[in-house]
Amino acid sequence: MRRKLPLSLHLGAALTLLMVAMALLSLLWTPYPAEQVRVVARLKPPSAAHWLGTDHFGRDVLSMIMVGARNSLAVGAAAVGLGLLGGVPLGLLAAALGRWGDEVVARLGDLVFAFPAVLTAILLTAALGAGAINVVVALALFNAAVLARVTRGAALAVWRRPFVGAALALGRGPLSATLVHVLPNIAGIVVVQATILFAVAIVNEAALSYLGLGIQPPNPSWGKMLGDAQTFLFTAPLQAVFPGVAIALTVMGLTMLGDGLRDWLDPRHRTSGVM
Amino acid sequence: MLAFLLRRLVSLIVTVWLASIVVFAVLQLVPGDPALLMLGVNAQPDTLAALRSQMGLDQPILTRYLHWVGGLAHGDLGVSLTYARPVAELVAERLAVTLPLALLSLIISTVLALPLGLLAAARRGRGGDWAVLGFAQLGVSMPSFWIAILLILLFSLTLHWFPAGGFPGWTGPGWGGGIGPALHALLLPALALAIPEAAILARVTRTAVLDTLAEDHIRTARAKGVGRVAVLLRHALPNALIPVATVLGLQISFLVAGAVVVENVFTLPGLGRLLYQAIGQRDLIVVQGVVVLLALFVVLVNAVVDVACALADPRPANSGQGRVS
Numbered sequence A: 001m002r003r004k005l006p007l008s009l010h011l012g013a014a015l016t017l018l019m020v021a022m023a024l025l026s027l028l029w030t031p032y033p034a035e036q037v038r039v040v041a042r043l044k045p046p047s048a049a050h051w052l053g054t055d056h057f058g059r060d061v062l063s064m065i066m067v068g069a070r071n072s073l074a075v076g077a078a079a080v081g082l083g084l085l086g087g088v089p090l091g092l093l094a095a096a097l098g099r100w101g102d103e104v105v106a107r108l109g110d111l112v113f114a115f116p117a118v119l120t121a122i123l124l125t126a127a128l129g130a131g132a133i134n135v136v137v138a139l140a141l142f143n144a145a146v147l148a149r150v151t152r153g154a155a156l157a158v159w160r161r162p163f164v165g166a167a168l169a170l171g172r173g174p175l176s177a178t179l180v181h182v183l184p185n186i187a188g189i190v191v192v193q194a195t196i197l198f199a200v201a202i203v204n205e206a207a208l209s210y211l212g213l214g215i216q217p218p219n220p221s222w223g224k225m226l227g228d229a230q231t232f233l234f235t236a237p238l239q240a241v242f243p244g245v246a247i248a249l250t251v252m253g254l255t256m257l258g259d260g261l262r263d264w265l266d267p268r269h270r271t272s273g274v275m
Numbered sequence B: 001m002l003a004f005l006l007r008r009l010v011s012l013i014v015t016v017w018l019a020s021i022v023v024f025a026v027l028q029l030v031p032g033d034p035a036l037l038m039l040g041v042n043a044q045p046d047t048l049a050a051l052r053s054q055m056g057l058d059q060p061i062l063t064r065y066l067h068w069v070g071g072l073a074h075g076d077l078g079v080s081l082t083y084a085r086p087v088a089e090l091v092a093e094r095l096a097v098t099l100p101l102a103l104l105s106l107i108i109s110t111v112l113a114l115p116l117g118l119l120a121a122a123r124r125g126r127g128g129d130w131a132v133l134g135f136a137q138l139g140v141s142m143p144s145f146w147i148a149i150l151l152i153l154l155f156s157l158t159l160h161w162f163p164a165g166g167f168p169g170w171t172g173p174g175w176g177g178g179i180g181p182a183l184h185a186l187l188l189p190a191l192a193l194a195i196p197e198a199a200i201l202a203r204v205t206r207t208a209v210l211d212t213l214a215e216d217h218i219r220t221a222r223a224k225g226v227g228r229v230a231v232l233l234r235h236a237l238p239n240a241l242i243p244v245a246t247v248l249g250l251q252i253s254f255l256v257a258g259a260v261v262v263e264n265v266f267t268l269p270g271l272g273r274l275l276y277q278a279i280g281q282r283d284l285i286v287v288q289g290v291v292v293l294l295a296l297f298v299v300l301v302n303a304v305v306d307v308a309c310a311l312a313d314p315r316p317a318n319s320g321q322g323r324v325s
Helices: A007-028 A061-097 A099-113 A117-128 A132-159 A162-169 A174-210 A222-231 A242-265 B002-029 B034-039 B045-054 B061-073 B087-122 B127-141 B144-158 B179-213 B216-223 B228-265 B271-280 B284-312
Strands: none
Touching: A007 A061, A007 A242, A061 A099, A061 A132, A061 A174, A061 A222, A061 A242, A099 A132, A099 B002, A099 B284, A117 A132, A117 A174, A117 B002, A117 B228, A117 B271, A117 B284, A132 A174, A162 A174, A174 A222, A174 A242, A174 B144, A174 B228, A222 A242, A222 B144, A242 B127, A242 B144, B002 B061, B002 B284, B034 B045, B034 B284, B087 B127, B087 B179, B087 B228, B087 B271, B087 B284, B127 B179, B144 B179, B144 B228, B179 B228, B216 B228, B228 B271, B228 B284, B271 B284
C-alpha cells in the first residue's frame, strides 16, 4: 500500500520551492536592480512602488530579498554539497574499516565539533579576510563532520544485516558492497540530515553576514540587511522584519522538509521528530 | 566504566592538542607578514620588529607553536596589541558578562522547555501538543540575532522596559553597576539566546517523555493506580532527563556561537564582542587566545556530558561498537 506523505513534507516542500523559485526568478527579474541606490527614496515604507519599502540607500527591499535568497541558498547548497562530498565517503570508509576507521572519524568529528561553524568562520576571517568563500569552507567542514558521523552510524547498521554478509560470502569486495548495498540503504538518512544542515547553514550564513564577515556588500544578503536595519530601528522598524521573515520561512521550509522526509522514510519517528 | 573514562580522557587530551594545532595553524595562513597586517602599512620599522619579536615571527614555526602552547598551559595567552594588556586578563574581565549571559539563557531555556515538552507529551495529538510543536518549529526557524532585534524593537524601543544595549557600570572588572541593572541588561540577550534552545529542548523533552511513557514500568504504575500527573512527573520525567541533559550539553557549542552574535546585537562587553572587535582591530593575538579558549570550553563540556550520561546510564558506554562481518 502506498504510504501517505506527511503534512510537514508537503508544507516544507512548498515553502522550500517558493524560496528556490524566488531565488531563480531573481536571475531573470527583480522589481528594481538590487544594487540601485536612490538616496531621495531612502527608508520609504511599503508602497505600491516598493512593496517592502526601501533601505537607507534607497534600494528596493523586495529586490534585495530576492537576490539575498539566491546568495543564501547558493552558500547553503555549496556548504552542504561540499559537506556531502567530504563526509559521506569518510563515514562509509569508517564503517567499512571497522574499529580503526571508527576511531579516526570519531576523533576528527570531536575536533571539528570543538569549533562551532561561526567560530571557524571567524578564525578563517581573521586569517584570510571576510568573504562568502570562508563562510562556505567553515560551514562545509562542520557539515562534513556531522555527515561523516551520521553516515558511519547508518552504514554500520547496514553492514550488520544478513544480505550484506551474504554478498560478501558470494565474493563481493568491501568497496563493491559499500556502493551496491550500503550506500543505497543509507541514502534516505543522509538526505534528511543534509536538509537539516542546509537550514543550519542558512542561519549561520545570515549570522556571519550580520557581523559583516559573510557575503560582502554591495551583494545583498539577509543577514547584512538585518545588520543595516538595526541602525534605523526607530525610523524604519519594518526593515528589520522582512529579511528575518525570509530567513525564518526558508529555515522552516527546510526543517519541515527534513522532518517530513524522516517521517516518511521511517514512520516510527512520526510526530516525534527531534532535530 | 573505568576503561570508558580512561578512553574518554585520552580522547579529550588528543582533541585539545589537535584544537591547539588548528588554531595556531590557521593563523599562520595570514598572507604576507602578520605583524604588518596587524599594524598597517604605515607602521614604523622598529615597532614592526618589536611586534615580530613578541609574536616570535623570527623563530621557526615549531618553536613558536611550543612557546605558545607552553604559555597556554600556564594561562599566558600573550599580550593584546590594541589594549596593551594580557589577553588572559581581558578574557577574565569579559567572562563576567558572557558567563552570566550563557547561564541565564540556559536557565530560561530549561525552565521554558521542560513544562512545554511535558505538556506536549501529555496532550499528544491535541491542541496543546500542536501549539508546542508550532512554537518549537517557529523557535528553531528564527535566528537568535533576529529574535534579539525583534526583542529590542518591542521591549526597548516600544515599551521602554529594557535597555536596547550596553552594560551598566562597565568601567572595568566586575559588575560596576550592581546586580539588578546588570541582570536587567542581560535579560533580553539571554531570552534571544534561550528561545531557539528552548524550542529544540521542548521537542527533545516531548520525544523522550513519549518514549518513556511507552515503557512497561509506566504501564505497571498506571495499573497500580498511580495518577496521570504523578506518572508524568515521578516516572516519565526523571527517565526522560538523560536525553534532555545530553542535548542541553550539546547545545553549549551553539550557545557559544550564538553569544558571539547576540553580544554584538546588544553591544555587550563580553567575550564575543571582544572577539569581533579583535577581528576589526586585526588583533590576531586576542583572536587566537579567545578562539582556543572557546574551543577548549566546548570540548570540555562535551566530555563532561559524555561522562555524565555514561554514569547515569552505563549501557551505551560499555556496549561494543564496530562492524560485524
